Amino acid sequence: MKKLLYILSVVAVAQLASCTNDDPKKPGYEYMGKTDMYRSPSYETYSSNPNFSDSMTARQPVAGTIARGEVIFTDYDRLSYPYPNTPEGYEAAGAGLHTPLVKDSVNMAEGKRLYENYCIHCHGEKGMGDGAVAMNNGPKPPAYNSEALKNLPEGKMFHTIQFGKNMMGSHSSQLTPTQRWKVIMYVQTMQGTQTASAAPADSAKAGSTPKM
Numbered sequence: 464m465k466k467l468l469y470i471l472s473v474v475a476v477a478q479l480a481s482c483t484n485d486d487p488k489k490p491g492y493e494y495m496g497k498t499d500m501y502r503s504p505s506y507e508t509y510s511s512n513p514n515f516s517d518s519m520t521a522r523q524p525v526a527g528t529i530a531r532g533e534v535i536f537t538d539y540d541r542l543s544y545p546y547p548n549t550p551e552g553y554e555a556a557g558a559g560l561h562t563p564l565v566k567d568s569v570n571m572a573e574g575k576r577l578y579e580n581y582c583i584h585c586h587g588e589k590g591m592g593d594g595a596v597a598m599n600n601g602p603k604p605p606a607y608n609s610e611a612l613k614n615l616p617e618g619k620m621f622h623t624i625q626f627g628k629n630m631m632g633s634h635s636s637q638l639t640p641t642q643r644w645k646v647i648m649y650v651q652t653m654q655g656t657q658t659a660s661a662a663p664a665d666s667a668k669a670g671s672t673p674k675m
């Protein structure tokens with residue numbers, strides 16, 4: 464009798480155990496008609512895949528992909544910014560801060576691209592302060608060739624991009640220091656070219672070569 468009980472309990476345990484199934488691909492009896500409700504038709508990440516010649520389901524990123532947050536930083540970009548966010552810091556940057564970049568067409572083209580991404584909606588296509596955001600919500604930024612800005616030193620521009628100024632927020636999280644200098648290079652082309660009266664003081668400066 465004892466032996467029989469023992470055998471029965473072993474059988475009972477075995478039957479219970481067989482109800483749990485470790486393989487989710489084999490769910491046992493499916494009583495709900497269509498099976499695609501249970502199993503996704505997509506390929507598992509690490510399963511082999513007949514659609515690709517290397518049979519990998521997990522694909523490599525497209526060539527040239529830049530990972531989120533992965534911007535190319537130069538040594539220059541790693542230097543800490545020495546001027547404080549004060550009126551004195553602004554003046555000091557204006558006097559002592561200069562671009563480390565050469566004014567060539569590659570840097571200029573990149574500066575234009577960055578300007579069109581980050582600045583044009585307020586400052587406008589030609590830097591007249593008439594971008595869509597400024598026109599719809601105001602206030603308009605002064606034109607780059609205005610009395611106020613046509614002689615603005617590049618160090619002050621950098622300082623403003625770094626910390627922001629009044630209605631213009633800081634752009635230091637959007638642009639690396641090197642990228643800021645590229646944008647500035649492009650902004651300088653708009654400082655002296657729009658009106659004839661803005662020309663004399665600026666035409667001597669290398670950065671104010673007429674754009675068109």
Ligand code: HEC
Nearest residue numbers: 581582585602603604605619620623628629630631634646
């Ligand atoms: C949200 C709108 C807005 C955006 C975006 C914006 N600006 Fe401005 N910007 C302004 C306004 C408004 C002023 C005028 C600030 C003041 O003097 O009160 C200004 C001022 C400036 C000045 C003069 C700074 C000074 O020291 O007097 C420069 C240079 C400038 N912006 C460049 C840029 C560049 C480059 C970008 C893109 C990276 C940019 N701005 C993006 C609104 C904007």
